[in-house]
Amino acid sequence: MKPHTAKVLYPAIVAVILLTVWQGLVTGFKLPPYLVPSPILMLQTLVTDWQPLGLSLLFTLKITLLSFLTAVVVGVLVSFLFVQSRQVETALFPYAVLLQVTPIVAVAPLIIIWVKNPTASLVICATLVALFPIISNTTLGLRSIDPDLQSYFAMNRASRAQTLLRLRIPSALPYFFGGLRISSGLALIGAVVAEFVAGTGGTSTGLAYQILFAGYQLNIPRMFAALLLISLTGVGLFVLMAWLSKIALGSWHASELSRD
Known part of the structure; x- marks a missing residue:
């Protein structure tokens, strides 16, 4: 079996087994939908309530993508700044760590109060969650160069830009x-958490609002349907990033050339 086929087939088999067991337990124990809905009922709810759920998905996805792109741009620029000077990195890197370890639920209310635009405040909150991995990984990568190649560049008097x-x-x-x-994935988590904290309502609502609203109404099937959309969105983002990595590194880096 080809590796690409196995990467899709094996998780699909596990998913079918888990869904079958879930459906069997709900049916066998006759669990009411307001406790645990069956997978079939969850999918039916996803179809029947697709209009509000789909609009909420688009809103959450917009916040996620905007915050992710912002985190990438800011993170790369900060990493380039760090790699130019060890003193700058030593002075500023602890503050990047501070952003990572500060719970977003603690600072999100302040950001929402300070920033009057709801969308901008949610993007800022989600960006803070997604920023640190870009800074940390990119800085580490820019520092992790072959010493022999670095000496070769220095011997040929390569400029700092070269x-x-x-x-x-x-x-x-x-x-x-x-x-x-x-x-x-962190951008998606940050967007959902920020929506929970903001308690957004009205026409511009995200999936977090759908979860909250479904919980108030004890509409547990819709809650599970919203959770399913969040999970599928996270998986889709990860697959997209893996695909971009394959395109960029597939022809030369060992991590993508491996056949195991």
Whole structure:
């Protein structure tokens, strides 16, 4: 079996087994839908309630993508700044760590109060969650260069810009794409958490609002349907980042050339 086929087939088999067991337990124990809905009922709810759920998905996806792109741009620029000077990195890196370890639920209310635009406040909150993996991985990649190649560039009197473009950036790409895989999922988590904290309502609502609203109404099938959309979105983002990594690294880096 081809590796690409196995990567799809094996998880699909596990998913079918888990869904079958789930359906069997719900049916066998006659669990009411307001406790645990069956997979069939969850999928039916996803179809019947697709209009509000689909609009909420688009809103959450917009916040996720905007925050992810912002995190990538800011994270790469900060990493380039760090790699230019050890003193700058030593002085500022602890504050990047501080952003990572500060719970977003603690600072999100302040950001929502300070920033009057709801969309901008949600993007800022989600960006703070997704930023650190980009900074950490890209900085590590820019630092992780072959000493012999660095000496070769120095021997040929390469400028700092030439060393950055032709040595450091190619060496950092595997680390950078690893950071993208982590950051894309964190951007989604940050968007959903920010929506929970903001309690957004009205026409511009995300999936977090659908979960809250379904919980108030004890509409547990819709809650599970919203959770399913969040999970599928996260998986889709990860697959997209893996695909981009394959395109960028597939022809030369060992991590993508391996056949095992």
